[in-house]
Amino acid sequence: MRLYNSLTGKKEKFVPVKAGEVSIYACGVTVYDHCHVGHARGAVFFDVLRRYFEHRGLKVTYVRNFTDVDDKIIRRAHEEGVSWREIANRYIEAHERDMGALGVRPATIEPKATDHIGEIIALVRDLEERGLAYAAGGDVFFRVRRFPGYGRLSGKKIDELESGARIEVNEVKEDPLDFALWKGSKAGEPAWESPWGLGRPGWHIECSAMSMAILGREFDIHGGGRDLLFPHHENEIAQSCGAGAGFAHCWVHNGFVNINNEKMSKSLGNFFTIREILDRFPAEVVRLFLLSTHYRSPIDFSDRALAEARAAVDRVYSFLRGAVRAATGDWRAAGAELVAAVDGLAADFDAAMEDDLNTAAALAAIFERVRLFNRVLTEGGDAAGQAVAAAAAAQVRRLGAVLGLFQDDPEGWFHAGVELDEQQIEARIGERLAARAAKAWARADAIRDELAAAGIVLEDRAGTTTWRRG
RNA sequence: GGCGACGUCGCCAAGUGGUAAGGCAGGGGCCUGCAAAGCCCUUAUCCCCGGUUCGAAUCCGGGCGUCGCCUCCA
Structure with a gap:
């Protein structure tokens, strides 16, 4: 190093x-x-x-x-x-x-x-x-x-x-x-x-x-x-x-x-305590924000920067959530390029960290794979193709642990901080699924709008509906 | 005043001699009943001027700008 x-x-x-x-x-x-x-x-x-x-x-x-x-x-x-x-x-x-x-x-x-x-x-x-x-x-x-x-x-x-x-x-x-x-x-x-x-x-x-x-x-x-x-x-x-x-x-x-x-300093009085910030943003969002700039450079703190960090962390969890559903199996039986992409992630990550702890570059390596394997998941493909995405997700979690990131349960990540009762949300989703099955689109959309007003975003895919905080 | 750092796409940000990663936001498309998520396409020659070099965002000189340390401070 x-x-x-x-x-x-x-x-x-x-x-x-x-x-x-x-x-x-x-x-x-x-x-x-x-x-x-x-x-x-x-x-x-x-x-x-x-x-x-x-x-x-x-x-x-x-x-x-x-x-x-x-x-x-x-x-x-x-x-x-x-x-x-x-x-x-x-x-x-x-x-x-x-x-x-x-x-x-x-x-x-x-x-x-x-x-x-x-x-x-x-x-x-x-x-x-x-x-x-x-x-x-x-x-x-x-x-x-x-x-x-x-x-x-x-x-x-x-x-x-x-x-x-x-x-x-x-x-x-x-x-x-x-x-x-x-x-x-x-x-x-x-x-x-x-x-x-x-x-x-x-x-x-x-x-x-x-x-x-x-x-x-x-x-x-x-x-x-x-x-x-x-x-x-x-x-x-x-x-x-x-x-x-x-x-x-x-x-x-x-x-x-x-x-x-x-x-930011005590004497200038322009500081936010850790406590105040963690009240508004999950810990991993704050960590990703802090790690998205090389440690020796100044980093500018702002709501906007934190919001961007949140979007970035969401993106990774969105991938992890999708990969969880993927089939497991012999991922090394997948295409050589995909297998190399999984192995290459660890290599790129380590190479970045070896160079004066370049966490920004290490994160970029992770995001590159997230995009690649999101595509694999989107395109479907055979069992090995799905398994390799799951392997990539496991790798993202393993390397994420070095940064203290991406360690939460993906579903839990998207459900955290929601006011509404989860049972109630699920019940509404059930009603909406029934409405959609009956092609009662207005009814289905009304339920979605109602939940959206409460900060709940619905995502339909392959016959099921998941939800997350907005 | 002394010393030092920095100035890369609308925003954030990697990249220290070989032809510009990544994230966010925006536009177009695919998917969708419509959305959301995801995917695809799309946006830079790197503050300005001069120099070194076959070749510079990357090295040197000058300028402009921003910040920090010199006092308690992560």
């Missing part, structure tokens, strides 16, 4: 540290509020990356952390008059519920910063002993200018950073660029005993400490949203490599979700 490595700015052949295994660390969320669609994109991207490695037979250890101690959590706790732990726990639960609803599988390990205070302190001490960190006024800072490789990931030069930096009012720092590894606690704030007095970890240090504690001092992939590239990941590299670790080999960053061409 080839993956774009932010560290080198190139697509590189992915070679795991340990053959047959992959270690991935993705920066998770700070749990002070509900997650929005931007968070969903990162989560779905890493979920698919992980599923794809597994699909290729690799053993994946996927770590995704929760930042559960932080200024924003503390502020929120003060605002609500509850403990910071209550805030953190509330939004960890919300995160699990939302991501689960989105079909994002839990990571192999989901550590919390507060469960790794010991490792964090040890790492800060190590840096202090190496002269890369210094205590000042209860805080501990990283000496950015002491770390030679600083700026390599983000392509920034220290002197340019200095000139462009907004000057922070903090006289205790030796250099404005230095960042906090450990923060002394004020009264009422979460605090742990440390060699520097009561305090709590800075933001960047937890990811260095947790990733290395769980995955080792050298591992395969580390990443997150593009906005974490600087300063968060740059600082992580400084902390970890500064402490002598090899750290992550490959850095991957997903692009933003935009609204009206602008980044």
Whole structure:
């Protein structure tokens, strides 16, 4: 597989540290509020990356952390008059519920910063002993200018950073660029005993400490949203490599979700929570929307885009539903071209995914087969011809699982979210079938119109009638 | 101001040197009692200018436009 490595700015052949295994660390969320669609994109991207490695037979250890101690959590706790732990726990639960609803599988390990205070302190001490960190006024800072490789990931030069930096009012720092590894606690704030007095970890240090504690001092992939590239990941590299670790080999960053061409973000207030969106669209529609653009490009969020994604998912389920009725049998007895088309699907899918996880191209491979085998189904043909369509459907489901798509029961997919009672719908369909048999077209059409008004669309085929939501 | 990304059919979107995938929407046709679904046909030379090359959407230079990072942010 080839993956774009932010560290080198190139697509590189992915070679795991340990053959047959992959270690991935993705920066998770700070749990002070509900997650929005931007968070969903990162989560779905890493979920698919992980599923794809597994699909290729690799053993994946996927770590995704929760930042559960932080200024924003503390502020929120003060605002609500509850403990910071209550805030953190509330939004960890919300995160699990939302991501689960989105079909994002839990990571192999989901550590919390507060469960790794010991490792964090040890790492800060190590840096202090190496002269890369210094205590000042209860805080501990990283000496950015002491770390030679600083700026390599983000392509920034220290002197340019200095000139462009907004000057922070903090006289205790030796250099404005230095960042906090450990923060002394004020009264009422979460605090742990440390060699520097009561305090709590800075933001960047937890990811260095947790990733290395769980995955080792050298591992395969580390990443997150593009906005974490600087300063968060740059600082992580400084902390970890500064402490002598090899750290992550490959850095991957997903692009933003935009609204009206602008980044969706908390500060701009232009976000939709995952919960709000899942209220209006099925999870697989949201996933297909997110996967229809390459993960590194920005993607524009809109009702229209979601509606298009829904139509696209419907198209696949429509095929799957049709294929379910097809005869099963020895599909390899079908025409060579059709057999090759089934086999070729997996090949095309994998080739697309091998190329920097090109999910858009992988989806295109699926849609091409959907069209081809819809034609096979339309044209009828012999038993083997029908069986090969069924085999293609099975393949679509198997590969769809890598994307977390097309896993629902096709009939159920089209019936989901309907208000009317299903028995009642079936009864009306029965009445209409009788009317049609008697060539009472006006009566039949009246029933169809009535159901249509309730959002039910009827589809007649070969003596039977099926229905779906509009 | 510094650094970077992007600009492909009406909309979304793949494609990084060899002659433009796929989805949505639209038009025509087949199927249907009529529909729906499905199928077939149909719509681009890739922001502009210049250069390199036998050949460029793909490489280089310039321009225009959009966005991002440089501060908490997936």
